[in-house]
Amino acid sequence: MNEIKFRHSANPLVIFGAGVFSELPAMIDDIGNNILIVRGASSMDNNPAWNDFIAALAKRSIRVHELRAEGEPSPEAADEAAEEFRRKSVHGIVAVGGGSAIDLGKAVSAMIPQKGSIEQFLEGVGTSKYDGFKVPFIAVPTTAGTGSEATKNAVISRIGRGGYKKSLRHDNLIPDIALIDPALSLTCPPEVTAASGLDAFTQLLESFVSPKGSPVTDGLARSGMISFAGSFERACADGSDIGARSGMSYAAYCSGAALANAGLGAVHSLAGELGAIRAVPHGVLCGILAPAGHRANIDAMKKLPGKYLSTLEKYSEAGGILSGKVPRGWEDGCGMLVSVMDKWTSDCGLPALSDAGYTAKELEEAAVKAENKNNPVPLSEGERLAILMKNFK
Ligand SMILES: [Fe+2]
Structure with missing residues (x-):
């Protein structure tokens, strides 16, 4: 220890x-x-x-x-x-x-x-x-x-x-x-439930893999993700399900308590830059960017597995929590994580960044201005732009 x-x-x-x-x-x-x-x-x-x-x-x-x-x-x-x-x-x-x-x-x-x-x-x-x-x-x-x-x-x-x-x-x-x-x-409309939920999830995951995390923030993020996994789809399908609403409110609280201390990474930095350009709801931007953003982190860390093994294992643990399956090694768990996030993004019907009104030039500006602060691995400007362009149709 x-x-x-x-x-x-x-x-x-x-x-x-x-x-x-x-x-x-x-x-x-x-x-x-x-x-x-x-x-x-x-x-x-x-x-x-x-x-x-x-x-x-x-x-x-x-x-x-x-x-x-x-x-x-x-x-x-x-x-x-x-x-x-x-x-x-x-x-x-x-x-x-x-x-x-x-x-x-x-x-x-x-x-x-x-x-x-x-x-x-x-x-x-x-x-x-x-x-x-x-x-x-x-x-x-x-x-x-x-x-x-x-x-x-x-x-x-x-x-x-x-x-x-x-x-x-x-x-x-x-x-x-x-x-x-x-x-x-209980009266929160389904589209707001989905977008807000994806914001909370992104905050939980980014806090969980943040280099500034602690055993306390890890515990909060882990507990929040377990609660989220059991509530998100239920709350989106039936807003009157108080058990699901309770699980989502708890996950959101955990995400705030974790991020206040562990900080957030590149997905939130990019969402912040895009949100400053156009009034697109923050949760929608987080939901759009989270799958490609975390995939980029995983891919960058895979190049140096010795250096980033503990973070890759955390991503894998998150994949196991979300999918309800036991990963066979970190590569398997990381794959589970990315596919669950992809499914949510498509189930929630989130728009492409171009449909939300962004131009390619605006995405370039956002990629330049965004930071790697508290991201588990430094991403280049090109890698940040690739995250944005993956969501530009
Ligand atoms: Fe957020």
Whole structure:
């Protein structure tokens, strides 16, 4: 056994289970009586639990401000909301929705105590150091995907030419409470279930093979993949299956907790660059790129099996988990992994990148700008472009 050494940050409190949403008013009461609720574009619109929740807050004389997250948060959206709710002196923020709502809530909670624009604190964009001060923040996911309820970053997007997707990051940005109620995802439409699920899976697999991983993140990723394997197809086929929804919510939480510490690899880097060019859902991009991206990693490592044996064995283990079969050696397991991912991508009917509106020139630009950070093996620009071109019809 090698020496064990790691640094791991995590939520102070995670509450998980169908029905735990009813505990939220009491938690908000502990924070204060002037609260901002950030919601997704349509999150909870037709859910009767929402009216009960608002009534419970009124009963406790809690003043509620509401903000809708329209798409992935831009720097302007974060700045405007921070300015408004700084003036209104909110005591805390609760985000109820998918990754966009949670990231917007996180960003606003961070920016209320700061001066200036969020852009100055974004990695790779600004030069100021974010000090970690924020107002209390509770994350309540209604989709099973980004795992933002467990991560330490808020992704801010400027989409279009010269655009970016960059993070505001700090250990303190991990939500103070992650309240995960799988029943809230029962009304999530099949296409969002599939895309969000593929995002969660990509995060689990990239964390699992990351050189920055630890025994803790390996355990989270392994547990998340086992849960994912037993739930993904079921949740896509029957959205009302609470067991499958529960398994997906758990897998998504594990993916966030793992990636917050192990980081992500080339697939996410490429998905980030493409997502900055066009407003294609992040999960769709992850689903499109994951099979070719991991195949490229496996092929690159196969050239030096002595150096990369432990990672190839991890890919093989993931193949065994997903296929439910015992691999006969790592090559067999890697093959199982790639074929299961190919099947998901075709079952989910994901578009080719060209059908999603991308041009060959845009793919070239994305391949140049993408990085190998936390990828198990360095990929050349040409190898990154080949991943993209495999999905360009
Ligand atoms: Fe992701």
